[in-house]
Amino acid sequence: MPHRPVLRFAPSPNGFLHLGHAYSALLNQRHAADLDGRLLLRLEDIDTTRCKPEYEAAIYRDLSWIGLEWEEPVRRQSDHFDAYADALRQLDAMGLIRRSVASRREIREAAARASAEGRPWPRDPDGAPLFGGDEVILDPTEIRRRRREEPQALRLDTKAALARLGDAPRWLETGAGHRQEIVADPLVWGDVVLARKETPTSYHLSVVVDDALQGVSHVVRGRDLLQATAIHRLLQELLRLPAPEYHHHRLILDESGRKLSKSAASTGLAELRKTGATPEDIRNLVALADDKAADTPFSA
Template sequence: MSRPVFRFAPSPNGFLHLGHAYSALLNARMAAEANGRLLLRIEDTDESRSREAFVRAISEDLAWLGISWEEPVRRQSEHFADYETHLGRLWAMAAIYPCFCSRRIADAQALRSSDPDGQRHYGGTCRSLPRAQGKARSARGDIHGWRIDMARVGNAEAAVWGDATIAKRRVGSSYHIAVVTDDALQGVTHVVRGKDIEPATSLHKLLQKLLDLPTPHYFHHDLIRDAEGQKLSKSLSSTSLRQLRAVGVTADDLRRRLGFA
């Protein structure tokens, strides 16, 4: 019988903080308890924010925590062709359509309803664009994203996202199409991640169903929060593991603090 496969998949757009440490340590512990495998994946499709210095720091911080993972490490920026293949399949079944609206135009024509992230649903301007015209504009390089046609392929659970953008031409891919593709190609059986990502699971399950991909077991853990109750975030400049290390915090100290003594 094959072994369970877990993965820790950070984006290299900042240094890891306590929230990342908790998720990585939990994945490592669950993998060990299940006699499973632990993979490290670098989700670096956002070329405008990803930095090599952060990629190196991820490995350094995880090693400092005492976490080991299998090699080679998959980097999403090296596998755009895999995502394009799945986008091609979705296009062939008319499950997605290209959207050429700028963010300003999309916001101006948005519906009253909102998705779980609080973003108002797309109004559907490009949904009625003839497929031949959309394909021609895409082929000539017009900047666009790919939206899922929720009215055509959705279900009640995923419909809360509206016609969500699952890929962006500007950066090659976006989180949704890349993560379901990678999980399938890497044989991931257990996805352990924070509750902030839990709402996206319905969209991921829909994409897995459309693409005939296996659906992993999902577990969403509580988030580590600061003194004000806000979740830790790179965008909020939450204290990084490197900063803690610099002031004398040891890996054992941190593991005890997070419940992994």
């Protein structure tokens, strides 16, 4: 008997949910129903400083209010650091881990200095300056000291990883309203962090490990993560993990055209509920019923 499709909604409990989360959650539920599939809830709480129990409780409350149903148990990433450590060991054994001591602030400052001097500094699709190596940011003596005395970030040697594969990974995408194959370009992200100094994993690593361990076959998430899929597909190929189909949906924007933030109370689900909004109001606010792209079916 064939396995049923598996989808997941995976918020981070580091703030309160807003209309953008509601849209993504409801869209996942719609696709799961269309495919006669299963819907999982996962809490991406690797940042144990910012993620708090009160936000987790609010997630359950808000999602239940808008009518979302999911399977138990809920997976918390903070309970599975050992799984991500195992994936890191595999990549390290392949010679694909690059250790670094420079902080994100120091990388930004180095990029700003280069820009002020008229020297270009490459940036990733999100606009963050790429890591060019500790040696172009810090003094050699400082690098040696930090390597002896301080924890290091673990980065993927993206160029070496692509060379190991021999061919660029691809993925199936349905977010544009039709099925298409996209060729990944992981190099635009540079040597991404896979484990931070203060956190033993990263979003990129934990999301691909979790999707594989949970048997996720169809990923429905925001269009802001479309280009990050290049790194996810690279990691999946390196770790011999299955590749889901992807559907990157439109974003719910604020009045100025920017992506919603968890700090924006005016679009928060809890605040809207306090003002008397109903679950049907939420569906209307995100225009779920009118979204033709939302009706584009995956292949079962």
